[in-house]
Amino acid sequence: MARRDRGFALATILPALLVLAAIYVYPLLRTIGYSFTDYDLINRTNHFVGFANYVSLFSDPTFYTALINTLALGIAPMLGAFLLGFTEALVLNEITAGSGILRGLVLLPWVVPQVVIAFLFQFMYNPTVGVFNVILKDLGIIRTFQPWLAHPATAPAAVVLAYVWNETPFFMLMLLAGLQSIPNEIIEAAVVDGAGWWQRLWFVTLPQLRRIIAITTILTVIWNFNNFTIIWPMTEGGPANWTLTFSVWVYRQAFQDFNLGYAATIGVLWLGLLLVVTGFYLRAIGGRDEAP
Amino acid sequence: MRRRNASAKIFIGLVALALLSFALLPIVWMCFTSLKTRAELFGAPGRLWPKVWTFSAYRDVLAHSAFPTYFANSVIVNVLASLITVLLATLAGYSFARFRIRGKSVLMLGILAMQMFPSTVLLIALYVFFRRFDLLNTYTALVLSYITHGLPFSVWMMRGFVDAVPVEVEEAAMIDGCRRGGALLRVVVPMMLPGMIAVALFAFLAGWNDLIWALTLTTSPAMRLIPPGFVLTYVGQFETYWNQLMAGSVMVSAPTILVFVFLQRYLVQGLTAGAVKG
Known part of the structure; x- marks a missing residue:
């Protein structure tokens, strides 16, 4: 040079x-530093405490609740959005007339701001005026209106549905681009060999899309792990911590209780978990010199 | 593959219709609700079309709430952050694409890993920092934080776009007497414009989705952005004015949807280019 x-x-x-x-x-290094202190903005303490935070974290039952919820709310919506998005991509790949407009329309949930999604779904789940209740009651599935977001059994599923709605277009977009990049000859060869639709999907299409499936699924799980904008307005981690994820827990500890040392400790462990997943992502994109 | 019987076509059409309804019904519901009266909302909660069409919810939100302030703040912060992101990402992306730099691959991987960091964790230390230097409730802190949403990924995207511009074009310009900076500005930038639009759009959409930074870094209502504005106005209220909330939601969604409709092909190119090949 x-x-x-x-x-x-x-x-x-x-x-x-x-x-x-x-x-x-800078914030990453500072956070690691805070995790070894009892830094607290309300009690105004800031002493070195060694591994004390880590010890109490591992004996804190909330830690395991948050871990399970984070994993569940990270993976479940990804699976749902992947299945729907893949179906969308397959359908759009088959349709010739008007597929551009159709693609634009099914993409919309992806560009609706997440805070709007949080309130829109909250409104649809509402126990007095929510449209889900109206529909389910008309169909005879429920007898009285239910508070979906206030019930431990239904709140996580209700949150998952909002995530799925938001993320499906991302899978559609990426998988459709992938489908369109598969050379026609490969598919035609399979047809000549007498492969049916399912066989072509399983043995030809899916292997061709392996890389893009790995990238999109891992990215989505990471985004879900980090999500705050949808979950906080919908549940604030409730009812009774049933939707408490790391991101909600760190926020509560740091900015409601101002217990920065403990919040930092949760953050460091959470980051460790994320780095493992990110490692998978980096391997999926093939490491060094390719764009994600 | 290409020869399909009628029943297969009908099946595909039905699946398409179901997926389209899934995507659009909540949005349609939001729009219609925003045009209803409050009485109708509670009187006939399952009714799709408004019986009485009214813009009163919009009028109330615009004239009798802090929404216009929040909206202006959101636009200011996100536009500034997107512009800075594009500038930084274009410069860095160009050099990452064009020069052999020692440790480049490690650096690029590090940058990509940053995009996966949870905001919540970064926020702890940055909150303390901004608080110490009296930067809470300032555009400076907000814009700086909002750059976190897009910058790492944007550097990657821009690098990919520069890679797609043939080196020869620049070399020709440099032979004609341009210095490298001149060649970048006069030759490369015009060719990368679609990429820069994609990056700006990506950064803008990412910022428009943020709640936690805006919620934490501002306390004064005059500096509040839309997402915390919504949360602090509507969460935990006993009786929510849903028609007003939906009117606000329509107005918050409109910019991202409009921007997206006009510029989607750039963003789609930017996101899919790298992931699909190879």
């Missing part, structure tokens, strides 16, 4: 790296 180019590269890359260092690396 010529010297002039070296200066140019430095001048163009450095601003982005400095900003990333300020908003990612």
Whole structure:
């Protein structure tokens, strides 16, 4: 690289790296530091306590509740959205007339702001005026209106449905692009060999989409792990912690109880979990020199 | 494959219809609710079409609530953050694409891993930082935080877009006497415009979805953005004015939907280009 180019590269890359260092690396290191203290903004304590936070975290039953909820609310919506989005992609790939408009319309749930999704679903679940209650009662499935978000058995499922609605278009979009990149000859060869629809799907289409399926499913799980915008307005982690995820728990500890040391400890462990999943993602995109 | 009988066509049509309804009915429900009176909302909760069509919910939200302030704040913060994200990502993406830099692949992987970090965790330390330097309730803190939503992924996207621009074009410009910066500005940037639009859109949509930063970094109503505005106005209320809430929701969704309708092909290209090939 010529010297002039070296200066140019430095001048163009450095601003982005400095900003990333300020908003990612600095807070990350500080958070790890806080996790070894009893930093508390209300009691005004800030002493080094060693691994005390980690010890109490592992004996805190809420930790296991949050862990299970985070995993469940991360994976369940992904599965639902994947199945629906894949079906959408297959259908759109078959339709020739008006598929552009159709694609635009089914994409809409993906661009509706998440805070709107949270309130829209809350409204539809509402125990006095919610349309779900009206429909289910008319169909004879329930006898009286139910408070779906206030009941431990139904609240997690109700939240999952909102996530699925939001994420389905993302799968459709990516998988449709994948389907369209499969060379026609491969499919035709399978037809000539007498493969039926399901056989083509299982033995030809799915293997061709392996990479994109890995990327989209892992990304979605990570996004769900981190989601706060949908879940907080809908349940705030309730009823009785049935939808308490790490992101909600850290928020409560840090910004409602101002117990920053403990919040940081939860955050560090959660980040460890995320790094494992991110590792899978990086492997799926094939490591070094390809765009995600 | 191409020869299909009538029953298969009908089946595909029915599935398409079901999926379309699933996607659109909640949005339709939101729009119609925003046009109802409060009396009708409680009197006939299952009715799809408004019996009496009225814009009163919109009028109430616009004239008698803090919604316009929240909306303006959201636009200011998100537009500024998207512009800065595009600028930083374009510069860095260009050099990451064009130069051999030691440790580049590790750096790029590190940047991508950042996009997976949970905001909540970053927020703990940044909250303390902003608080110490009296930056809570300022656009500075909000814009800086909102860059977190898009910057790492944007660097990756821009790098991919630059890769797609042939090197020869620039070299020709440099032979004609342009310096590298000039070549970037005059030759590469016009060719990357679709990519820059995609990045801006991605950053804008990501920021428009944020709740936790805006909720934590602002306490004064004058600095509040829409998502915390909604939460602090409507969560936990005994009787919610759903028609007003839905009117607000329609107005909050409109910008992202409009922007998306006009620019979707850029975003779709940007998101799918890298993931599909290879």
